[in-house]
Amino acid sequence: MPRPREPSSIFSKRLKQARQDAGLSQKELGILAGLDPFVASTRINRYEQDVHATDQATAKRLAKALGVPLAYLYADNERLARMIRAFSALDATEQERLLKEIEPVNKPSA
Numbered sequence: 001m002p003r004p005r006e007p008s009s010i011f012s013k014r015l016k017q018a019r020q021d022a023g024l025s026q027k028e029l030g031i032l033a034g035l036d037p038f039v040a041s042t043r044i045n046r047y048e049q050d051v052h053a054t055d056q057a058t059a060k061r062l063a064k065a066l067g068v069p070l071a072y073l074y075a076d077n078e079r080l081a082r083m084i085r086a087f088s089a090l091d092a093t094e095q096e097r098l099l100k101e102i103e104p105v106n107k108p109s110a
Contacts, residue, residue, distance in 0.1 A: 015044075018072070019066060
């Protein structure tokens, strides 16, 4: 029996992780993202297995359904992905406060 193929793209890995974190089945996620219920599970499975790539509009709907920023699904660095997710969970005031702390004081001139 062949082993299941591991997803190779960042998007595939992050999509699966975010879906599992949200406690959703592949079918539930697909339906929440507006996919036809009859193909929702198969489509999400193929995205997670990196068999098919999503278009930008579908990726946005998936991110929205998962409650994660679209950038999270494409972040190619684990720390950056965690930062994107944590930052998006903050309210606007906290985001601004954090940005002031981490942005350089003396920005290089162009």
